[in-house]
Amino acid sequence: MWHLRLGLTLCALPLDAAVKEGTLHYATRSLKDGGVEGWWIPKYIADANPGIKTIADALARPDLFPAPEDKTKGAVHNCPSGWGCQINTGNAFKAWGAADKGFTLVDTGSAAGLDGSIAKAYERKQGWLGYYWAPTSILGKYEMVKLDAGVKHDKAAWDSCNVKEDCANPVKNEWPVADVFTVVTDRFKKEGGEAYKYLSSRNWGNQDVGVLLAWMSDNQATGEDGAVHFLKNNEAIWTKWVSSKVAAKVKAAL
Amino acid sequence: MDWFYEFPEMGRSSLRALKKAIDSNFREFTREYGELMEQIFEPLKQFLIFSENLLTQSPWPLVILAIAGLAWLASRSTKIAVGTIITLLLIGYFGMWEDTMRTVSMIFVCTIVAIVLGLPIGVLMSRYDGMQRVVNPTLDVMQTMPSFVYLIPVVMLLGIGKVPGLLAVVIYAIPPIIRFTNLGIRLVPADVLEASEAFGTSAWQKMSRVQLPLALPTIMAGVNQTIMLSLAMVVVASMIGVQGLGQPVLKAIANQYFTLGMFNGLAIVGIAIIFDRASQAYGKRLQRHLEVVHG
Numbered sequence: 001m002w003h004l005r006l007g008l009t010l011c012a013l014p015l016d017a018a019v020k021e022g023t024l025h026y027a028t029r030s031l032k033d034g035g036v037e038g039w040w041i042p043k044y045i046a047d048a049n050p051g052i053k054t055i056a057d058a059l060a061r062p063d064l065f066p067a068p069e070d071k072t073k074g075a076v077h078n079c080p081s082g083w084g085c086q087i088n089t090g091n092a093f094k095a096w097g098a099a100d101k102g103f104t105l106v107d108t109g110s111a112a113g114l115d116g117s118i119a120k121a122y123e124r125k126q127g128w129l130g131y132y133w134a135p136t137s138i139l140g141k142y143e144m145v146k147l148d149a150g151v152k153h154d155k156a157a158w159d160s161c162n163v164k165e166d167c168a169n170p171v172k173n174e175w176p177v178a179d180v181f182t183v184v185t186d187r188f189k190k191e192g193g194e195a196y197k198y199l200s201s202r203n204w205g206n207q208d209v210g211v212l213l214a215w216m217s218d219n220q221a222t223g224e225d226g227a228v229h230f231l232k233n234n235e236a237i238w239t240k241w242v243s244s245k246v247a248a249k250v251k252a253a254l
Numbered sequence: 255m256d257w258f259y260e261f262p263e264m265g266r267s268s269l270r271a272l273k274k275a276i277d278s279n280f281r282e283f284t285r286e287y288g289e290l291m292e293q294i295f296e297p298l299k300q301f302l303i304f305s306e307n308l309l310t311q312s313p314w315p316l317v318i319l320a321i322a323g324l325a326w327l328a329s330r331s332t333k334i335a336v337g338t339i340i341t342l343l344l345i346g347y348f349g350m351w352e353d354t355m356r357t358v359s360m361i362f363v364c365t366i367v368a369i370v371l372g373l374p375i376g377v378l379m380s381r382y383d384g385m386q387r388v389v390n391p392t393l394d395v396m397q398t399m400p401s402f403v404y405l406i407p408v409v410m411l412l413g414i415g416k417v418p419g420l421l422a423v424v425i426y427a428i429p430p431i432i433r434f435t436n437l438g439i440r441l442v443p444a445d446v447l448e449a450s451e452a453f454g455t456s457a458w459q460k461m462s463r464v465q466l467p468l469a470l471p472t473i474m475a476g477v478n479q480t481i482m483l484s485l486a487m488v489v490v491a492s493m494i495g496v497q498g499l500g501q502p503v504l505k506a507i508a509n510q511y512f513t514l515g516m517f518n519g520l521a522i523v524g525i526a527i528i529f530d531r532a533s534q535a536y537g538k539r540l541q542r543h544l545e546v547v548h549g
Contacts, residue, residue: 068413068414068415068495069299069303069415069416070303080493080504080508081492081501081502081504081505081508082504082505082506082507082508082509083508106414106495107495107497107501108414108494108495109414109492109493109494109495109496109500109501109504110493110494110504112402112405112406112409112493112494113409113414113493113494113495116406116409116410116413116414116494117409117413117414117495119409119410120284120288120409120410120411120412120413121413123281123284123285123288123410124284124285124288124289218274219270219274220270220273
């Protein structure tokens with residue numbers, strides 16, 4: 001048996017143990033870019049202001065990202081109360097001194113609130129700055145650009161401070177990329193044949209995943225509908241994952 | 255006989271097309287009229303922000319004295335005023351002062367809006383049967399439609415924050431006051447109305463001097479329900495970014511912090527009881543002329 005995606009950070013220790021023993025294997029990195037998180041701005045803002053590439057650049061322009069309740073200030077949209085990202089975004093807000101630069105940290109309340117605020121800003125071509133993660137259907141539907149933190153991910157500082165609520169002096173830190181792998185059992189690796197070859201070469205980027213997720217959410221499609229749509233419209237991508245014989249069979253079946 | 259066991263549905267692609275058409279038309283609407291709607295609600299938003307700042311930034315002893323003072327003025331009962339002071343002191347001591355002040359400000363405005371809008375509608379409903387036929391189903395929808403269903407379009411039009419929160423709370427909390435006002439006025443005995451007509455009252459005199467005072471017990475029950483339902487919506491409002499006691503409750507739910515949720519829940523209960531006892535005592539004072547007073 002195989003498992004499509006295992007966010008490694010969620011069960012790293014038991015997985016590593018199993019791989020060492022040889023009962024499980026990492027077939028491949030199924031998401032090329034990994035699970036990406038951080039602060040994003042809409043593409044139309046990034047295009048209109050090519051100077052804004054890092055978090056520090058964005059924080060210099062509170063006028064571009066108005067707060068919903070106070071037009072004189074900028075806003076960084078946080079994720080809902082209780083999520084882990086609320087803590088690391090709050091610490092990033094402190095680390096970059098956003099409050100002094102005229103920004104407030106807006107608690108969006110729930111995933112629906114966060115998604116709703118993005119949808120509203122995008123439909124009306126307004127500025128929006130806040131935390132989000134990829135690949136998701138919202139980012140597939142509304143194209144956004146991730147802001148560079150300007151520093152590399154410092155794991156020690158991250159674990160000891162950025163993810164802790166009461167950290168006194170958080171430092172600027174880039175969000176870690178969550179590795180997403182396809183994991184297979186030992187038996188599947190040995191007996192899988194073509195199927196294993198496919199799984200070990202299947203990887204795709206977050207942009208493609210996002211576009212597919214957005215299509216699925218727009219059309220309220222099931223997983224099967226989504227798979228068929230992907231296969232029909234993305235030959236260039238999936239033919240690389242299988243041999244030409246298999247590709248021909250799949251095309252015939254569609 | 256397949257159609258007998260499996261419901262003959264509309265056909266997935268036509269259903270999908272229908273949903274997409276409605277969604278995209280709504281998006282067009284938000285793009286065109288979103289700015290206008292935001293401007294219409296701007297004064298209300300400014301008032302809500304002003305009221306919140308007033309409560310959160312004033313020194314806490316003044317706020318406690320002001321709220322206790324209002325409670326005493328409404329009820330003329332030292333017991334209620336002292337109870338108010340103790341409840342607020344406890345809430346502050348357990349670290350929930352700012353959240354409570356935000357909730358009090360928000361819910362106070364929502365309750366006033368609900369009562370100010372609901373009473374006239376209830377009165378009109380009691381006079382015109384046609385209006386009752388139209389308004390009753392609307393109230394049914396307002397009370398049972400899950401809030402998030404109409405909040406998603408509202409958030410797309412107005413963004414997250416206080417105004418969608420106020421809309422959510424008022425939509426949910428206004429039906430009791432409308433229904434109870436309507437009911438209370440209709441329940442005034444016909445012979446009393448006849449007697450008043452025999453004395454030559456005009457329609458306005460009849461309403462203000464006879465019907466409303468006699469309907470007061472029922473109307474006050476409606477006010478009580480409106481207050482309770484407004485406070486019950488605090489958590490839903492916090493799901494669209496309204497700050498206050500709802501946010502720690504959401505945090506507690508996400509992380510299974512039972513005590514955090516319990517404390518904030520009890521603070522909400524405490525505020526509800528203060529609002530309710532004060533308004534009920536005021537209602538009782540208005541009914542001193544009656545023998546039957548609502549319980």
